[in-house]
Amino acid sequence: MGMTDMTDAIAEKGVGQQIYQMMAELYPICRSITGNGLRQTMQIIQRHVPIEIHEVPTGTRVFDWTVPKEWNIRDAYIKDADGKKIIDFQESNLHVLNYSIPIRTHVSLGDLKKHLFTLADRPEWIPYRTSYYREDWGFCLRHTQFLAMEEGPYEVVIDSTLEDGFLTYGEICLEGENEEEILISTHACHPSLANDNLSGVCLATMLAKQLATVRHRFSYRFLFLPGTIGAITWLYMNERTLGKIKNGLVLTGVGDSGNITYKKSRRGDAEIDRAARHVLGHSGRPGQILEFSPYGYDERQYCSPGFNLPVGRLSRTPFGEYPEYHTSADNLEFVRSDYLEDSYLAISGILDVLENSRTYLNQNPKCEPQLGKRGLYSSIGVNELAMLWVLNLCDGGHSLLDIAERSGMNFKVIAQAAEALIKSRLIIELTG
Ligand code: ZN
DSSP: OOOOOHHHHHOOTTHHHHHHHHHHHHTTSOOOSSSHHHHHHHHHHHTTSOOEEEEEETTOEETTEEOOOEEEEEEEEEEOTTSOEEEETTTOGGGBOBTOOOEEEEEOHHHHGGGEEOOTTSTTOOBOOBOSSSOOOOEEOOHHHHHTOOSOOEEEEEEEEEESOEEEEEEEEEOOSSSOEEEEEEEOOOSSOIIIIIIHHHHHHHHHHHHTTSOOSSEEEEEEEOTTHHHHHHHHHTGGGGGGEEEEEEEOOOSSSSOEEEEOOSSSSSHHHHHHHHHHHHSSSOEEEEOOOSOSSTHHHHTSTTTOOSEEEEESSOTTSSTTTTBTTSSTTTOOHHHHHHHHHHHHHHHHHHHHOOEEEESOOSSOOOSGGGTOTTOTTOOHHHHHHHHHHOEEEEEHHHHHHHHTOOHHHHHHHHHHHHHTTSEEEOOO
16 A cells, blocks of 8 residues: 655645635634534534534533533623723624623622723733633723723623523544544634634644545544533543544644644653654754643643543644733734644644554565665665665564654655665565
């Protein structure tokens, strides 16, 4: 069986632009961990890839958690004493504390202050705040807006509902030649924020769309989930089949100008950890590898000790290390299609290693085989030293990734050498 160059196969030209366009379409929607904004987002993903939309009822127990009530919002505003709207949900959905209970009241500035959130050091940005698991209401606003507020009284309206309903998530499995799976998971619960995490949602969508058009060895399972509770719910419902997951990636924050960051799985030496380190190390672009820590995105759940799945995280600048994080400044100007494309290419490079890192056996292990008589010297595009490494280490105990690591050579060069040796029948794949 020949090798598929995944990078060539799925790196469609202009993919960064396609990711960006999808982000622009999803950006205005008010999403949360449940509700119609999340549902509508899943329906838009469905236009590109036929994901299955799952609905899990409020009150469902999932390990130590419970699926919460479903939240929906139509409108919200604050009007001043003159009846002028000074804060308007229609202008930015970040203005409402996400998961605010409904309220309709008149309050003084003194009483309202307890429910207002601003960023004094970034006075023009609106913060993004949530209150999922404690019933509360509030508004997020620019600090400059806050400073301009007078004594009131203010009319405060949040036209929301918090009722029994469902938690929505999207899932698709693209069947490969075997049942072993590569998991790609991304959180989809944030309202109008671009890098965190529409970039991950839309990159994953385009990756699934392209993978669906090529032959692949592994099966690929894509998850579009509300953060934390979505991953916990999915793990709870799929506990019996988690053994199929051989590698996985959490995708988030893949559209900013920073360098690519890979965070290792809890195992630290999983194949995905090694493939990511190899690809970033040989890419010629700066990048960084972080050790696992039990803080971050949904890798926290996948890498909890009861599962310890081989799932790492790929992003650019880590969350919290850029000031725009969780503010209105994480908008469509903050991300760029060329950064999205660069992230996409890095990911397809990692998948290329996973797909093609097979184990072969040298058929002529006693002394070196004579390469010249097989036309293998000076064959175009094949590195002779790489052939010698492949022949030497194809003893049945080394994969091509092992050989790339041990030789210090690029996986692609090693894979090309292996392909030439397969054609000459000097190595054969070990299966089973
Ligand atoms: Zn976030």
